[in-house]
Amino acid sequence: xxVLPIRVFPDPILKKKAAPVEGASPGVxxxxxxxxxxxxxxxxxxxxxxxxxxxxxxxxxxxVSAHRxxxxxxNHGLLVLMNPEILAMGGxxxxxxxxxxxxxxxxxxxxxxxxxxxxxDRDGVRTVIEAVGFEAVAIQHEMDHLDGLLFLDRVASxxxxxxxxxxxxxxx
Ligand code: NI
Numbered sequence: 001x002x003v004l005p006i007r008v009f010p011d012p013i014l015k016k017k018a019a020p021v022e023g024a025s026p027g028v029x030x031x032x033x034x035x036x037x038x039x040x041x042x043x044x045x046x047x048x049x050x051x052x053x054x055x056x057x058x059x060x061x062x063x064v065s066a067h068r069x070x071x072x073x074x075n076h077g078l079l080v081l082m083n084p085e086i087l088a089m090g091g092x093x094x095x096x097x098x099x100x101x102x103x104x105x106x107x108x109x110x111x112x113x114x115x116x117x118x119x120x121d122r123d124g125v126r127t128v129i130e131a132v133g134f135e136a137v138a139i140q141h142e143m144d145h146l147d148g149l150l151f152l153d154r155v156a157s158x159x160x161x162x163x164x165x166x167x168x169x170x171x172x
Contacts, residue, residue: 002037006053032122036078062142109161
């Protein structure tokens with residue numbers, strides 16, 4: 001197990017587009033283990049993207065099953081998505097989001113209510129998953145990281161929708 005250091009805004013890697021991975025390999029697999037360990041080590045962490053630990057690969061991990069809201073909705077438990085693409089999305093919801101890479105703020109962000117995602121799983125097997133509610137939010141948030149986008153980039157009104165945390169989130 002290895003917990004990796006988190007890159008924090010305005011680290012330039014957070015603004016870069018990440019590159020596709022070839023598929024499963026021992027190197028990718030070991031990295032995915034570390035990525036998941038890093039997510040689990042973060043208090044309240046429900047997702048992480050490879051660029052957040054300084055690795056420019058299109059890999060995200062999500063697990064909302066222990067989250068207050070996520071646990072009450074249908075969810076997949078731990079999801080590892082490599083080279084994820086959104087095939088379809090619909091509905092809308094506004095959810096308060098935070099991010100390990102933006103420890104001092106939260107924001108209300110508008111997201112799709114459901115997403116259909118095509119990806120490789122951690123074994124490199126192609127998979128299509130449908131996610132709804134909070135899990136769909138987490139997937140959209142983490143996939144944004146692969147394109148160099150932070151939730152800050154999705155805030156409609158900095159004045160009304162951006163909030164400073166009273167206590168900055170602890171980076172792992
Ligand atoms: Ni994030």
